[in-house]
Amino acid sequence: MATFKFYNIQLLPMDRKKDSEVGVTGYCQLFKSVEKQLEGLREEKQKLSSISAKLIGDMFFSTFSASTYSYPAEGGKQYLIHGYFLKFDDVNTLVDTESGKVSYTSSGNNSSRRFQFEYVFDPNLHILAIQDTRGLPTRNALIRSLNEVLGYHAIKLFPNHSLEIIELTSAESIRDFFLVPKKGYKAYKGEVTFSNSDDFDFDAEDELRELAGELESELKINGVRRWETEYRSFKDSLMNDLPKNAKAQLILAAKFGNAEVSYKDEHNELKKYKMEDYPVKERLQESGTAQGIKSRALDIKNLITLANRKAKKALKAIRVNRNIFNKDE
Structure with a gap:
């Protein structure tokens, strides 16, 4: 039985007299940009760590997928985004413990530790549900990582808006x-x-x-x-x-x-x-x-x-x- 935690993700206009809120369309664009970045990364065979947030212990945090789905609802078509985040290390070489000699050299995108977290984002409520399972970063580390990973796209798409991420409290x-x-x-x-x-x-x-x-x-x-x-x-x-x-x-x-x-x-x-x-x-x-x-x-x-x-x-x-x-x- 999967358990989820929830984060309020807001793109707030810095000057409300000049700029309006991004709305559902804007939040969908944010994750479309994430999806496009991941597609480009795989086409060019680049390392996932190159677009990831750095965590302690030589670990990284990144989006791994982002897919947009529509569904019928009262008042018209609604949308949601489903995907996965990853926490992983990026192994370049493995060394023999006894001799100290290199026993394995990576060709790229190899991990010895990998944790996957399912997520769903509701662009109407602009709330993210992320699976709370083994390996999930602590509250502050997770918020910092989400800010870094999503912030790149937020600045590119909405330079006059501020990305704010807050954990929902009971x-x-x-x-x-x-x-x-x-x-x-x-x-x-x-x-x-x-x-x-x-x-x-x-x-x-x-x-x-x-x-x-x-x-x-x-x-x-x-x-x-x-x-x-x-x-x-x-x-x-x-x-x-x-x-x-x-x-x-x-x-x-x-x-x-x-x-x-x-x-x-x-x-x-x-x-x-x-x-x-x-x-x-x-x-x-x-x-x-x-x-x-x-x-x-x-x-x-x-x-x-x-x-x-x-x-x-x-x-x-x-x-x-x-x-x-x-x-x-």
């Missing part, structure tokens, strides 16, 4: 964090990248939801790429509560950013909640019968829809305890 972790009894807060640190225009659609009517929407809208209007916030208590003291701006940022960060909070629990022990420790994960229910690639890709695409809903439940998750919002009113 809203349930935010709920659980707020339900833990606390003596107070030591520090809060968070960041949010402004979203595409139709992305902020958290379904709830609440003062905090309103504030989150206003702040997110302000980021876009003023051309802000990233909103970073930090709050700290006085030395040897605790904050009674988190400011509303921090709570609003938590709502947005589940899908568009990251946050961490240091606090003391009811036993006066210092604890830390790190949003990045709680990524959204979904399991694919494997079919017992033979399944085509397109059908499998559609099943994974359905996981993307589910993961997106989970990330957007941040407000409702926090609202489990209404006192969270009433302390500073």
Whole structure:
């Protein structure tokens, strides 16, 4: 049973007065460019490592395939991209352990370690599902690698847009964090990248939801790429509560950013909640019968829809305890 993690991939206009969002067509172009690059590489018999991101331990990370599929849906034809990423080493020579003499020389594109990760990208939600299996790089290394591998194409196609990649976080972790009894807060640190225009659609009517929407809208209007916030208590003291701006940022960060909070629990022990420790994960229910690639890709695409809903439940998750919002009113 395959498990997937999810990443929000955005191409954001740096000047919204001059440039619009790339839309579904633009995101499809991004992966079409990846596919074309791979085809050219194979025709010229070049090494895959030449277009890869470098990882620690002499390993590389690269796209290995990218195929676009269309499917009928309400409102018209929709698209998805299915493919594989690779993590691998690039072996040039093998040396005899005893003598130190070269026992094998590679003609190119040979690996002694190779890991394959299936992925599906939904250009409508601009969310990438990638298989979470043995060998997958850690969160930060994976985001850096995706930025490097996809960034080449993003700059070439959309020089006036910024590529931003963020891991989706489980809203349930935010709920659980707020339900833990606390003596107070030591520090809060968070960041949010402004979203595409139709992305902020958290379904709830609440003062905090309103504030989150206003702040997110302000980021876009003023051309802000990233909103970073930090709050700290006085030395040897605790904050009674988190400011509303921090709570609003938590709502947005589940899908568009990251946050961490240091606090003391009811036993006066210092604890830390790190949003990045709680990524959204979904399991694919494997079919017992033979399944085509397109059908499998559609099943994974359905996981993307589910993961997106989970990330957007941040407000409702926090609202489990209404006192969270009433302390500073």
